[in-house]
Amino acid sequence: MVSAFSLAVSTGYAADDAQQVLRAGAAASNITPPLGEAVVGGFAPFPATNVHDELHARCLVLDDGTTRIGFVICDSLGISRDVFDQAREYIDAETDFPAENILMSATHTHSATRSSSENYSGFLARRIADAVRRAIANMEPARIGWGGVDEPSEVFNRRWYVTDPDLRKNPFGGADQVRMNPPRGSATLVRPAGPIDPEISFISVQSADGRPLALLANYSLHYVGGVNKGEISADYFGIFSKRIGELLEADDESFPPFVGMLSNGTSGDINNINFRNPSKRMEKYAKMRQVAELVARRVHEACGQVEYHDWVPLGSASRDLTLRVRKPDEAMLKYFEEVMAKPEDAPKHHRYERNYAQRVRRLYEGPDEISIPLQAVRIGDLGIAAIPFEVFCEIGLEIKEKSPFGDAFTIELANDSRGYLPTPRQHELGGYETWMGTNRVQHDASDRITETILELMGELSSKRPSAVTSRDE
Structure with a gap:
């Protein structure tokens, strides 16, 4: 991990690629559910009684002249595959865009409602597809760049070794070695049980003349929270999406409008709480505004160092992986x-x-096995992994290290929602995220998923034009 800023710099693609034109489009569709739907994210759901801020499905589509890919980032706790697949069916029926090349994910806001409810799932699928159709309609010649900047101040591993045995009890009649979310500032704290990933990765897209079109960022932070009970909110993901446009001075009156997007990285064991030195509690929504402002400003600063490309090769590769269900x-x-x-x-x-x-x-x-969708996406020398779990941070770090691309990041809760994904080592330690029922698949699932993702990235990178990557240390 670099200490401050990382930037993908290409020496240029093959000469015959110089005549290629990249096209891009972006749009956002409102996916706010009706009041009365159950707000999920805890053990006891409760009905939504108010909307603090609207939820959206934010879409970016790209076309290199041969291959088309897309992203849809939804303000939701998690979205099941059947809802995403329904959206893909609409896209296949109503456009000529390859729906299998669209990476769809949830942000993991804890102040959204259940996506699978009978009253909401059909509407959600329809609006996801509408976002894609609108983004396609907005496509124009574009240029693209990507990079990353470290911001460690807002990410903390939430799994701790603790000395108090009562804090390590589990629902299965025994005790674990670690505790999720231990008491803040407690004398029983020993050390975190895993790493963090401080990098904010991002993709910036502009029109051919430099007008901001869209920015997709990625940060490994579970969510921020601090909302009033019963209120629907996109959390800091939504605030960032608006704020980054303001900082980039995107024209509110332009059409199509700029679309900011923030996806969740590998945050299965990461949150915003400094357990060793806790800060004072803040007013509702204040903390998420603070975090969104910081993350947006860091990305905005880094955007000034990005090299934009008029054309880059695109790619998408997908594969279903069968995993055993824990029994x-x-x-x-x-x-x-x-x-x-x-x-x-x-x-x-x-x-x-x-x-x-x-x-x-x-x-x-239930069933003895499940099939999960895995996907890798390529944008030039950038590789993006899509995993349908709440992914532990060390998995994302391993993918970054072993990726065949010059830069890489992971989007979690992508194309499905299947609970937590710890590593085998973390399974040995126990803790909430590893409990049967919180985690549902075989203990070595993360190893098999990482192996498959790297294979998919390898397939995409084998067609990569000559390029090098440098990083500022």
Whole structure:
């Protein structure tokens, strides 16, 4: 990881590519759900009673003359594959754009409603497809650049080694080695159980004459929060999307309007809380505004160093991977039968043991295997991974290190939503993100997913024109 700023610089593509023209378009569709839908993100959903700020599906499409790719970033906790697939069906039926080349993801705002509800899922799929159709209609000759800048002040690993055994209890009658979200400033804290990724990656797109068209950023921060109960909000992802346009001086009166976008990176074990030295609690929405402002300003500063290209090769490669579903053994089933047989007000080993009794039962009665969509996208010498889980940070760092491209990042909760993805090492430590029912797939799933993503990136990079990448240390 570079200390401050990284920039992809190309020495130029093949001579016959000089005549190629890159085209780009962007648009945003409102996906705010109706009031009364269940706000999810915790163990006890509650109805939405107000809208603090509207939710959107923000889309960017690119065309190099041969290949077309796209991104749709949705303000949602997580979106299941069937909703995304319905949107793809609309796109296939209504456009000639290859829907399989569109990376669709959720930001993971915790103040959105359940995407799979009967009252909302159809509307959501329709509006995702509409965003793509509108972005296609807005396509024009463009130029593109990308880079990254480190901002470690807003990302903290939330899994900690702690000395207090009561803090390490789990819903399965035992104890873990680490605790998610331990008490802030507690004397029981020892050290974080994993790394952070401080990089804010971004892709900047301009018209041929330099007018800002779109910017897609990526930061490995779970979400910020700090909202009023019952209020719908896009969290800091939405604030960033508006603020980056202001900083880039995008003309509010221009058409098509500038579209800012912020995707979630590998934040399965990362949040915004400095557990060792906690700050004072802030008024509702104040912290997310603070974080969005900082992230937007850092990206804006870095944009000034980007080299833009009139044309770059594009690519997308996808593959379904079959994974085994975790299943309880007889001892675990028996333990949870005893848990559920007790009165609800009986003393508990763990406050969520009844919740996990139900989750484990669903896994036991469900399928033995699932198929997950994996995707890699190429923009010049930039590789982007798409993984349908809340991905642990060290997985994203490994993909960056081993990617065949000069620059790379990962978008999580992409093309589906399948819970947490710890590494085998983190599974050994235990903790909330590794519990059966929070994590649903085999312990080595992250290894298999990383291997597949790197294979897909390898397929795309094998067609790469001659280029080099340099980084400012």
